[in-house]
Amino acid sequence: MKIVLIGSGNIATHLGKAFSDAGHQIVQVYSKTLANASALANVLDSEAIDNLNQIDLDSDLYLVAVTDSAISHVADGIPKNLKGIVAHCSGATDISVLKDFNQHGVIYPVQSFSKDKDLDLSHTPFGIETNTEFNYDILLGLAGQVSDYVFRCNTKQRLALHISAVFANNFSNALFQISYDLLAEHELSFDMIRPIILETAEKVQNHIPKDVQTGPALRNDNSTMLTHFNFISSHPDWQLIYQKISDLIIKTRENKSEN
Structure with a gap:
């Protein structure tokens, strides 16, 4: 799977490394600060970008891993003609914030993340919510490659x-x-x-x-x-x-x- 990380903080770092280790290609890392994007992109052997208009349009997953308060603003700036699934990682943000994308969902890891602390995600619960069953199966399979505890949940849960x-x-x-x-x-x-x-x-x-x-x-x-x-x-x-x-x-x- 080709993945674009939108964010370069704690969650983006851990999920990016985990999905990369599972054999997926991290195509790009976006941050509004290019130096931050580059720092993570260098680790993941991917391209660093600081403009959402530079996003690769043919990737399979666009993982919005930014602070809750920034999700809506960032989502507004993402091109709407993407072919892949756009998913955020928040526990507190409604899935409807991504409703402008045909394929959208949530991958919520119930964990506390720090960049400087290694973390075994195999015991971390991952809640999955999507707008279609097809997308649910895709995100369920992806999360299941890094965690033994993946489950369906709705926004209220x-x-x-x-x-x-x-x-x-x-x-x-x-x-x-x-x-x-x-x-x-x-x-x-x-x-x-x-x-x-x-x-x-x-x-x-x-x-x-x-x-x-x-x-x-x-x-x-x-x-x-x-x-x-x-x-x-x-x-x-x-x-x-x-x-x-x-x-x-x-x-x-x-x-x-x-x-």
Whole structure:
């Protein structure tokens, strides 16, 4: 398959490498900054372009791997007489943003991507949505060459997945940073809580999260929670987060008890 990557960031880098390793030809890499396109194109042995009018019109897939806010603008600039499938990689963007193309779809990898970290995509779920069954079979087959977990999903399901990923990944990482900063304030190393972070992550691989919840809020230990709350009084934002999440744990505990 001949593929044009429209984008040169984290997702474009990982998917470009994965599809190239699977035997597909990355024909072009587009970025509005030619240096960025060239950096990835050199890795993938492809042509770098910085003008959407330069896109190869005879490729099989045009993978729009840009930020969510840029998808609509980029799609507007892509020639409409393409023969192949135009697909974006977003979890939060409706498939209808590509409705001007006869063949269109979505390849959504449920994963966190960083250019400087190697990633085995074989365990990454890929959600596929297309405007025709024929296109679905093509994208399903393509994603299935790099992942063992490929499935059909609609726009609403993708959005649910994306929001879930934000809670589980982005928000938890922000909480890790609070932990890091709190420890640093008291001359302690973040290494001291890395084991408990790993243990928690491993537990939810085989259990429903609420079933392995621990901590003072679950135990209704108001004395400890008040001590914690007062200890971080110089950080009102942390206090608010602490209170809100504790209230959520308490509510979940009460609902579980009722059931």
